[in-house]
Amino acid sequence: MHVESGQPSLICYQTNRVEPAMEPGSPQDKPGRSGDSVRREEFYNDLERQETHCCGYILVFFAVLLVLVTFPLSIFFCLKLVREYERAVIFRLGRVRNGAKGPGVFWVLPCADNIKIVDIRTVSFAVPPQEVLTKDSVTIMVDAVVFYRVFNPTVAVVKVDNASQATQMLAQTTLRNMLGTKSLTQILVEREEMAEQMSKILYEATRDWGIRVERVEIKDVKLPQSLQRAMAAEAEASRDARAKVIAAEGEMNASRSLKEAALIMSETPAALQLRYLQTLSHISAEKNSTIVFPVPMDIISMLAPK
Structure with a gap:
């Protein structure tokens, strides 16, 4: 509280000391009593001692x-x-x-x-989309949601003009500053880690205002249209490359199987003859045609290697 001096006056009183903004569960300053309760009691005692x-x-x-x-x-x-x-x-x-x-x-x-x-209920506000230049010089649009509550109403009223508006402005600047130190890949992959980091930064910054930031969620990351097309083409090329590798591996495995089958048939003439008959049966079943053997099967079997 501001007190003007320089002229005699009957008005004489002490300057108010703002109540310390400490949360429940803070480290204890005295045995058996939390630091929050001790400092609150000192604050109220000062108020009572004011003239x-x-x-x-x-x-x-x-x-x-x-x-x-x-x-x-x-x-x-x-x-x-x-x-x-x-x-x-x-x-x-x-x-x-x-x-x-x-x-x-x-x-x-x-x-x-x-x-x-x-x-004192938990409330939320949406951080408007922020245009951010990443570490690797890519311009993106990022928005988020912040959940907070007032844990010390006296400090939130006395120490800050508009606690809610101040928290919103701080969230916008924190989001821009934090994402400016990250690359595009980190922003796309480490979204949860960045939200947790932003929550800790806001928690420390707003604690002296009587506000506790409980959670931060990064909603959406919007990329430029040209970058989206480039990333889509890259992903498509990567998928095509993987498909070709899989097809080549399949053909190689099939060739090995055919080689093994050919070796087995060359060692067993009866197996080759059965395969020949099976092929003829399959052809006749599909086109319903008559097959004429110009050479008797006995002669073919005699010509087969033994």
Whole structure:
């Protein structure tokens, strides 16, 4: 809080110290108590020790008097309802009163108290498609989704003007900076690793704002049309090459089998004759024709090598 000096004034109070933004489960600073609870207690103790200036007492007195004069109509302006998934940060004369409150019904003074409602549920936002120049000088469009929640409403209200907008802008710049250090192959293959890396970067950056980034997902990577055609042609050529290799291996295996069959038939004349008859039977079955043997089979068998 800014305090002007240089002229005598009856207004004298301490400067507010922002509540430390620590998450539940942080390392313990004292035996049996977490560092988060210790620092929160110190923050609230500082708030209680702050001196209230004379004008503050006068304004609070008139606010209470206004409530009493306009009772019971003033009840509708003094009672505030905070739902289970919300927390209320109450400012009295510009100062935070004992941190966030809720859920439930709370009493506020008109003209003296100002209340800010903060949603502590997990929310998400889509990072608009970012044009990124990769490490290997390829221009791509990448978009993502970020899931986060507010774990310290007081800090999210006091320390940041618009926590949600600040997180979105930080996510855009982080996505561009991170992808600029990666090659196109890494971006296409290591999508999950990059999402986890981006989540850690945002987690560390937004922790002091009272925000916890829970998850980041990279939705889509759009390539230029010319690059898509080149990659498709490369993939097609690779598939054709693999098909030719498989066909060549099949022909080689078939040739080996035919060679072995020929050796067996040359050693057994009866097998060659049976194969000859089988071929003739197959031809006659397909075209329904009569086959004439110009040379008797006995002579053929005599000419066969023994």
